Amino acid sequence: MEKIVLKRPFFVVNPKSYLYGEELRALAKKTDELAEKYDFQCLFTAQLIDLAWVAENCPHLIPCAQNMESLKPGRGMGHILPEALAAAGVKATFLNHAENPLTIGELAKTIVRAREVGILTCVCADSVEEARAIAELHPDIMTCELNSLIGTGQMGDENYIRQSTAAVKDVSPETMVLQAAGISTGQDVYNAIWFGGDATGGTSGIVAAADPFATLDEMFEALDRVRTDLAKEA
Numbered sequence: 001m002e003k004i005v006l007k008r009p010f011f012v013v014n015p016k017s018y019l020y021g022e023e024l025r026a027l028a029k030k031t032d033e034l035a036e037k038y039d040f041q042c043l044f045t046a047q048l049i050d051l052a053w054v055a056e057n058c059p060h061l062i063p064c065a066q067n068m069e070s071l072k073p074g075r076g077m078g079h080i081l082p083e084a085l086a087a088a089g090v091k092a093t094f095l096n097h098a099e100n101p102l103t104i105g106e107l108a109k110t111i112v113r114a115r116e117v118g119i120l121t122c123v124c125a126d127s128v129e130e131a132r133a134i135a136e137l138h139p140d141i142m143t144c145e146l147n148s149l150i151g152t153g154q155m156g157d158e159n160y161i162r163q164s165t166a167a168v169k170d171v172s173p174e175t176m177v178l179q180a181a182g183i184s185t186g187q188d189v190y191n192a193i194w195f196g197g198d199a200t201g202g203t204s205g206i207v208a209a210a211d212p213f214a215t216l217d218e219m220f221e222a223l224d225r226v227r228t229d230l231a232k233e234a
Contacts, residue, residue, distance in 0.1 A: 001118030003140065004062060004091050006176050009193045009227055010041040011220070012122075012201025014094070016066065019207055020047045025057070027206075030213050032058035034220040043092050043122065043201070048080070055089025065093040067100050068119065070109035082110075082117045092120035094143070096134070111137050122178065128164045135171035141199070142168045145181030161195040184209070186222030193226045 013031050015024060024046055035042040043064040046054050055063040069080045085093065095110055096102045102110065107123065114121045123139040125131035131144050144164035165177045179197030183189060184205030192200035202219070209215040 001086055003115075003118045003120055004041070006041060006120070006140070006198075008176065008198040009223055009230075010043070010176075010199045011035075011189075011223055012043040012045070012064070012178060012180070012199060013206060013216070014043075014045045014064075014066070014201060014203045015207050016045070016099070016203050017047065018203070020050060024050050025053060027212060027216075028054050028058050028061065030216060032060045034216060035060040038220050038224045040220065040223060043120075045094065051085070051090055052088040055091075062091045062120075063089055064122070065090050065119075066097070068093040068095065068110055068114060070106060070113045072113075082113045082119060086117040086119055090119060092122055092140075095121055095123045095139070097124045097143075098126065098145075107134070108137055111139055125164075128160070128167045131164050132167040132171055135168045135175060138172045139175055141176045141178050142172075143178040143180050144168070144197075145179070158191070158195045161192060161197060165196040165198075183219075184215075186218040189219045189222040190226045193223065193230070 019027060028044055031042055031044055042061055044054055044061040045064045045066050051063050065085050067080060068082055068085060071079050071081060073083055096107055111121050120140040122141040122143055123134055124143040125134050126146060131142055135142060161179050168175050168177050176198040178199040179192040180201055183200055183202040189200050206212050206215050
């Protein structure tokens with residue numbers, strides 16, 4: 001299966017375990033509408049049980065697993081099989097999130113398996129040094145987010161965004177860089193892209209907002225605005 005080719009800038013909505021079932025589906029439909037309206041690619045994560053629904057009902061989203069493993073068809077009770085995700089319409093997966101870290105050996109094997117089934121890998125890194133090291137594995141997307149800022153509503157500063165993006169690109173120029181952690185406003189979205197990120201997105205900044213749908217509207221508008229401003233600079 002061919003992997004999706006990503007275009008800068010793109011967005012990620014990652015409800016983690018905050019939402020499932022009907023609430024998750026409502027957020028997915030809203031995100032799908034915005035992705036179509038603004039013509040942005042958008043990864044949308046969900047619980048495994050909800051991913052097939054997202055794939056079937058949200059044609060403008062890139063369904064994204066929150067984890068995957070390196071096993072092959074056969075024995076492996078309780079693990080996440082890459083082929084099963086691909087068959088359900090999943091197009092991407094997060095790996096090595098701070099809340100679900102992997103050993104470097106398992107991470108390397110899982111990236112290889114993802115390539116075999118056509119699933120994009122979005123690998124998380126904390127520090128600039130960790131991002132540089134993991135870039136040697138050439139993931140499709142590197143999520144650069146300071147673990148200390150996850151869920152705080154405070155994003156990394158311009159220096160961190162520029163340094164971590166450069167560290168990844170120096171090693172793996174084709175890897176897209178997602179600048180995340182603490183993204184909670186439209187201005188955060190704008191800054192993450194303006195300072196060099198290829199993408200950004202959010203979790204608690206969206207799902208814990210007073211009005212998640214209004215927050216998504218604000219974030220997509222900001223992404224559209226920074227896309228326009230970057231085009232003017234080019």
